[in-house]
Amino acid sequence: MSRDPRYDILFEPVRIGPVVAQNRFFQVPHCCGMGHARPQTAAVMRGIKAEGGWAVVATEECDIHHSSDVSPYIEHRLWNDDDIAQHALMVDAVHAHGALAAIELAHSGRMAPNHFTRTVPVGASAGPNPGYDPVAARELTRRDIRELRGIYRKAAIRAKSAGFDIVYVYAAHMLALPAQFLSKRYNQRTDEYGGSLENRARFLKELIIDAKEAVGDRCGIAVRWMMDEMMGDAGLQCNEEGIEVVSMLAELPDLWDVNVSDWDNDSATSRFQPEGFQERYVSAVKQVTTKPVVGVGRFTSPDAMVAQLKRGVLDMIGAARPSIADPFLPRKIEQGRLEDIRECIGCNICVSGDYTMTPIRCTQNPTMGEEWRRGWHPEIIPPAGSRDTVLIIGAGPAGLECATALGKRGYEVTLADAREEFGGRVIDESGLPGLSAWRRVRDYRLGQLHQLANVELYPSSEMSFSNIADFGADQVVIATGARWRSDGVGREHHVAMPGAEQSFVLSPDDIMSGVKLADTIVIYDDDHFYMGGVIAELARTYGANVTLVTPAADVSHWTHYTLEQRAIQERLAELGVDLRVQWSMQSVGDHVAEFACMYSDRVMTLPCDNLIMVTSRRSDDRLYRHCMAKLSELKDAGVAAVSHIGDCVAPGTIAAAVYSGHLWARQLGEDSHGAELPFTRELIDITA
Ligand code: ADP
Ligand code: SF4
Numbered sequence: 244m245s246r247d248p249r250y251d252i253l254f255e256p257v258r259i260g261p262v263v264a265q266n267r268f269f270q271v272p273h274c275c276g277m278g279h280a281r282p283q284t285a286a287v288m289r290g291i292k293a294e295g296g297w298a299v300v301a302t303e304e305c306d307i308h309h310s311s312d313v314s315p316y317i318e319h320r321l322w323n324d325d326d327i328a329q330h331a332l333m334v335d336a337v338h339a340h341g342a343l344a345a346i347e348l349a350h351s352g353r354m355a356p357n358h359f360t361r362t363v364p365v366g367a368s369a370g371p372n373p374g375y376d377p378v379a380a381r382e383l384t385r386r387d388i389r390e391l392r393g394i395y396r397k398a399a400i401r402a403k404s405a406g407f408d409i410v411y412v413y414a415a416h417m418l419a420l421p422a423q424f425l426s427k428r429y430n431q432r433t434d435e436y437g438g439s440l441e442n443r444a445r446f447l448k449e450l451i452i453d454a455k456e457a458v459g460d461r462c463g464i465a466v467r468w469m470m471d472e473m474m475g476d477a478g479l480q481c482n483e484e485g486i487e488v489v490s491m492l493a494e495l496p497d498l499w500d501v502n503v504s505d506w507d508n509d510s511a512t513s514r515f516q517p518e519g520f521q522e523r524y525v526s527a528v529k530q531v532t533t534k535p536v537v538g539v540g541r542f543t544s545p546d547a548m549v550a551q552l553k554r555g556v557l558d559m560i561g562a563a564r565p566s567i568a569d570p571f572l573p574r575k576i577e578q579g580r581l582e583d584i585r586e587c588i589g590c591n592i593c594v595s596g597d598y599t600m601t602p603i604r605c606t607q608n609p610t611m612g613e614e615w616r617r618g619w620h621p622e623i624i625p626p627a628g629s630r631d632t633v634l635i636i637g638a639g640p641a642g643l644e645c646a647t648a649l650g651k652r653g654y655e656v657t658l659a660d661a662r663e664e665f666g667g668r669v670i671d672e673s674g675l676p677g678l679s680a681w682r683r684v685r686d687y688r689l690g691q692l693h694q695l696a697n698v699e700l701y702p703s704s705e706m707s708f709s710n711i712a713d714f715g716a717d718q719v720v721i722a723t724g725a726r727w728r729s730d731g732v733g734r735e736h737h738v739a740m741p742g743a744e745q746s747f748v749l750s751p752d753d754i755m756s757g758v759k760l761a762d763t764i765v766i767y768d769d770d771h772f773y774m775g776g777v778i779a780e781l782a783r784t785y786g787a788n789v790t791l792v793t794p795a796a797d798v799s800h801w802t803h804y805t806l807e808q809r810a811i812q813e814r815l816a817e818l819g820v821d822l823r824v825q826w827s828m829q830s831v832g833d834h835v836a837e838f839a840c841m842y843s844d845r846v847m848t849l850p851c852d853n854l855i856m857v858t859s860r861r862s863d864d865r866l867y868r869h870c871m872a873k874l875s876e877l878k879d880a881g882v883a884a885v886s887h888i889g890d891c892v893a894p895g896t897i898a899a900a901v902y903s904g905h906l907w908a909r910q911l912g913e914d915s916h917g918a919e920l921p922f923t924r925e926l927i928d929i930t931a
Contacts, residue, residue: 244579250545252552254577257298257535257559259463260497262343262408264298264559267552268573269537271500272301272347272411272467273563274597275612278317281925282329284602285319287615289344290336292566295621296573299409299559300337301345302330304418307398308391311350311420314359317600321348321398327405334406345409345465346402348395348454352420353380353429365391367423367430367437367446385434388446391420395450396457403458410462412450412496415469416504421447422469425488426479444488451495463497465537469504470524479504486527493532500537500561501525507806509539510564513589514677514773515810519547526556537561543568543586545576567593568607570621582694585621585687588680591805592898598804606684606898609644609905616922619909627653628912631883634659634716636706636866639667640897641889641904642722643688648908650695657716658698661705665689667724668890669897671755676780678773684897708869712880719882720907721867724900725860725890727752733769733858735794735827742831748854754778760787761852765836767828768793768857771800772896775857776811782855783818790821790849794841798822823847860894867891 246254254266270292277285285302292300305319306312320326330346337344353366356376364372365387366380383391399410414421423429424446430437436445447466454464470485472478479485489499502509503524511520518541525538535558542548548560565572568587575583585607593611596603602612610619633649635642638660646658664670666685673681692698711719729750731740742748749758751774764787768775775791776799782789791798798815802808815822826838826847836854838847867887870877877885888907889900915921 246577246579250549250576252549253545253560253573259299259343259409259465259535260459261461262463264343265341266296266298266573267559268297269299269500269559269561270297270301270566271537271539271561271563272303272345272413273567274303274318274594275603276317276596276599276601277603278303279320279326279329280317281602282332283925284612284615286332286336288612289333290339291614291621292570293337293340293342295566295569295571296577297342297566297570298573299343299345301409301411302333302347304347304349304413306355307348307350308394309360310357310362310365311352311355312357312360312362313351313355315600316597318349321346321401324401327401330402330405330407338406343408344406345411346405346407347411347413347467348398348402349413349418350391350395350420351418352423354418354423367420368432370429373417382432385436388436392449392453396453399454399457399462403462408462409465409498410454410458411465411467411500412447412454413467414447415467415500415502416506416509417472418506421450422504425484428478440484440487441491444491447488448492448495451492455495465498465500466492466496467500467502468528469509470501470527472504473508481524481527485524486531489528490531494534496534498535498537499528499532501528502539507809510591510594510806511810512591512805512807513541513680514807516541518542518544519551522551522556526554529555529557535559539563541565541587541589543572543584545581564589564593567603567605567611570608582690586683588683590681590897591807592896594806595804604898604902606896606901607687609902613922616924624648624651624909625913631717631911633657633718633720633911634711634714635720635722636660636711637667637722637724637889637891638665638700638702639722639724639889639900640669640684641724641891641900642667642720643685643692643904644901645720645722645888645904645908646698647688647691647695648905649911650692650698652908652911653697654911656698657701657714658692659701659704659706661703663703665700665702671752674755675777676784678777681897684901706866708866708873711870711882712877715881717881717883718911719870719877719885721864721870721885721887721891722889722904723863723866723891725862725894726750727857728859728861729753729856731767731769731828731831731856731858734771735769736858740828740831743856745831745833747834747852748831748856751778751855751857754781754855760785762787763850763852764789764855765849765851765853766791766855766857767836768798769828770857770859771795773799773802773807773811775799776802776815778855778857779815779820780818783820788821790823790851791815792823792826792828792838792849794825794827796824798824860890862891862894864891
């Protein structure tokens with residue numbers, strides 16, 4: 244297959260100062276929880292992006308000095324010459340596929356707590372660390388600023404010697420010191436670096452000039468710039484200082500990479516922002532510079548990309564998440580294989596890797612983060628290692644992924660689900676407010692399965708023990724998922740709550756199956772991810788009076804890791820949901836629930852027509868246990884083994900279910916005996 248001529252424009256080269264990108268696909272910097280601690284893991288992951296057709300592949304944030312130490316977060320470092328070799332690994336992996344390697348040089352200024360280095364943080368002005376760390380920054384003197392410019396210059400030279408083609412001056416998000424200089428909130432200086440916009444922009448301008456002088460002969464100099472802080476008058480705004488800064492510096496760098504600040508606004512989830520949502524900010528920059536402009540916006544549709552290029556919004560399609568969900572996105576467009584694109588669902592599970600200081604993971608792409616340590620490639624999977632036939636029961640994320648990966652390996656697979664529609668939980672959840680993109684988990688896999696002649700699909704096929712015995716596959720994989728509990732068992736309560744068996748007490752599954760809600764609703768959220776907040780939103784749209792009670796200090800607490808917590812709490816407050824935090828459920832009476840304060844003797848009684856328990860899920864492993872109890876009967880019928888995967892083993896994220904299905908499929912017929920660990924670790928060389 245070849246590409247549709249409509250998309251030719253996406254494959255035009257773009258000059259970035261002294262270097263040329265072979266097409267318009269630009270993997271902008273994104274965190275990955277690898278950085279200085281896992282350089283081989285990072286290098287192979289980035290190299291695969293280059294192989295997938297991204298013309299430019301960038302690192303994550305790379306701190307240039309020990310006064311910019313963001314520990315415990317794991318980013319890259321270029322503190323001295325010792326760090327160069329790590330970076331060369333990534334550069335070589337990217338160059339091997341003809342792509343350009345970019346590095347995002349960063350100093351986090353006042354935002355760096357320096358827990359590891361114990362260096363006193365520095366800032367444009369003195370002041371406390373905004374992250375609630377008990378540290379404060381001292382103000383940089385003019386001499387310090389001169390020295391810091393030298394440190395940036397040295398970092399650029401080190402980047403060049405590592406082989407990078409593009410060197411960034413990072414001034415987007417308040418994490419970056421040049422952005423802090425520009426901000427009236429963080430800069431109250433009275434010298435030539437404070438006061439007027441021209442003064443506040445001086446540091447950024449000097450850094451761009453310095454980088455050009457230092458490495459501009461061979462490297463393109465990019466600026467990552469925030470156009471708006473999305474906080475109105477309190478912050479930088481697109482049509483005021485945002486655009487004035489760009490106008491002032493328009494032709495200085497070789498490329499503008501534009502976004503909005505802070506990271507939660509920039510990487511907004513699909514629950515809060517649609518594809519292409521940053522257009523207004525990106526196009527404003529394009530109007531005042533002749534230099535190439537990169538913009539992001541969770542682009543997965545080539546038509547949307549072409550439309551933005553043709554309308555003059557941008558010159559290069561920037562992507563972090565779409566390149567994580569599908570490292571081969573450009574290649575698939577180039578080869579005319581649009582139906583094979585694994586579209587990002589905008590869930591930000593990838594971000595949670597960085598926040599938990601572990602390698603990145605992705606809901607849609609189970610190989611993300613596993614490229615080096617397990618040797619997994621997103622597009623290549625080894626052929627079948629045995630001649631087993633496989634029956635998979637349950638076509639949720641786990642069963643669908645298992646069938647897809649096994650099918651691609653060439654196994655004979657049968658996938659059966661009790662329901663008429665495949666997809667399991669993602670189909671149910673995609674009907675909830677803001678979660679429609681969840682369907683893509685199902686749609687991508689179903690699209691792939693329809694191309695595989697060796698996989699048979701059986702919807703509307705509830706499987707029992709005797710069906711399994713009659714079917715007689717060599718391998719039986721049970722992927723029957725999990726169900727929400729309504730008995731109150733969650734993080735606070737470990738045994739069922741008396742009274743919870745009454746019919747006015749509901750679970751999220753009841754709501755998703757269409758149970759009609761009454762007027763006064765109490766939601767008890769002891770799950771802490773997105774479901775409690777989503778159900779509250781849904782109930783408000785039906786016009787119910789809604790109170791959301793949680794033992795945590797804020798609602799949907801775990802969504803801090805997906806950058807959504809603030810947006811969720813804001814939305815619920817705007818919708819008029821009554822939020823009661825730090826209350827633990829004590830008992831359930833007749834249309835009434837009792838709560839106790841987490842820290843005092845206070846109690847709270849809330850009458851309600853419906854009480855919705857969003858507390859935890861329980862594996863639906865009845866069929867699996869039945870099979871295991873009568874395994875000898877199945878063996879007599881020709882079944883060699885019965886396994887279970889996904890939520891049926893233990894309820895988790897959709898990403899975990901997809902990964903579980905993929906892992907099982909990769910391992911079938913492979914001999915892993917003798918391996919003490921399931922993957923390779925990056926060990927520190929103590930001989931050095
Ligand atoms: P996971 O997240 O682990 O993939 P889900 O809960 O999303 O799990 O999906 C489980 C799927 O299993 C659902 O679509 C459900 O209809 C199906 N299922 C459960 N029990 C049976 C059964 N006995 N026979 C066929 N399908 C089943
Ligand atoms: Fe997209 Fe979710 Fe994957 Fe991140 S984890 S790349 S948001 S699908």
